[in-house]
Amino acid sequence: QVQLQASGPGLVKPSETLSLTCAVSAYSISSGYYWDWIRQPPGKGLDWIGSIHHSGRTYYNPSLKSRLTISVDTSKNQFSLKLTSVTAADTAVYYCARRRDYGGNSDFDYWGQGTLVIVSS
Amino acid sequence: QSVLAQPPSVSGAPGQRVTISCTGSSSNIGAPYDVHWYQQLPGTAPKLLIYRNSNRPSGVPDRFSGSKSGTSASLDITGLQAEDEADYYCHSYDTSLSWVFGGGTKLIVL
Numbered sequence: 001q002v003q004l005q006a007s008g009p010g011l012v013k014p015s016e017t018l019s020l021t022c023a024v025s026a027y028s029i030s031s032g033y034y035w036d037w038i039r040q041p042p043g044k045g046l047d048w049i050g051s052i053h054h055s056g057r058t059y060y061n062p063s064l065k066s067r068l069t070i071s072v073d074t075s076k077n078q079f080s081l082k083l084t085s086v087t088a089a090d091t092a093v094y095y096c097a098r099r100r101d102y103g104g105n106s107d108f109d110y111w112g113q114g115t116l117v118i119v120s121s
Numbered sequence: 122q123s124v125l126a127q128p129p130s131v132s133g134a135p136g137q138r139v140t141i142s143c144t145g146s147s148s149n150i151g152a153p154y155d156v157h158w159y160q161q162l163p164g165t166a167p168k169l170l171i172y173r174n175s176n177r178p179s180g181v182p183d184r185f186s187g188s189k190s191g192t193s194a195s196l197d198i199t200g201l202q203a204e205d206e207a208d209y210y211c212h213s214y215d216t217s218l219s220w221v222f223g224g225g226t227k228l229i230v231l
Contacts, residue, residue, distance in 0.1 A: 105155040111166040
């Protein structure tokens with residue numbers, strides 16, 4: 001059973017950088033699939049943040065692209081997210097997930113448990 | 122406002138059938154891109170419930186079914202059970218915004 005575990009600071013100050021890591025177990029990132037970040041503001045719906053392929057190719061939500069970097073470390077079997085210049089609007093539960101691609105169509109078949117990040121001074 | 126529109130809530134009594142709609146446009150569901158559905162139980166991560174419009178992952182009861190027509194999709198739940206009370210999200214691809222979710226529908230089991 002594939003497992004994903006997101007981790008990182010639970011509190012980030014406004015204007016600083018939010019950094020999260022997702023550790024993957026029971027599956028090698030190098031073997032394929034896409035690896036994504038999705039967030040959910042408190043009491044609200046899901047928003048796709050961005051994605052990385054094991055090759056290193058990235059895909060970003062246009063609304064976050066200027067502040068976002070997603071990277072992969074295949075030696076540690078993990079991928080990471082960095083979001084700069086955060087504001088209170090970035091407060092959310094951040095999920096990492098595995099994305100299956102069907103030639104343009106995709107679903108998220110495995111999800112991590114999520115980690116709450118609060119942006120506050 | 123979400124690109125994919127879902128009703129904020131639906132309700133039904135145990136044993137009944139409910140339907141959750143997901144309405145998009147020609148740049149997503151009607152493009153046509155597949156629709157997937159997720160169930161999010163309180164305090165937990167979303168779980169894939171239906172993929173590629175009408176397929177159930179292993180372990181998902183056949184009480185859950187999905188369909189798609191034109192620019193809309195639906196999730197049907199029959200034989201409603203108390204444990205079905207959760208938030209449900211549809212998901213697809215949009216040509217201008219990449220991967221998008223509906224706003225979510227809260228299912229209330231009366």
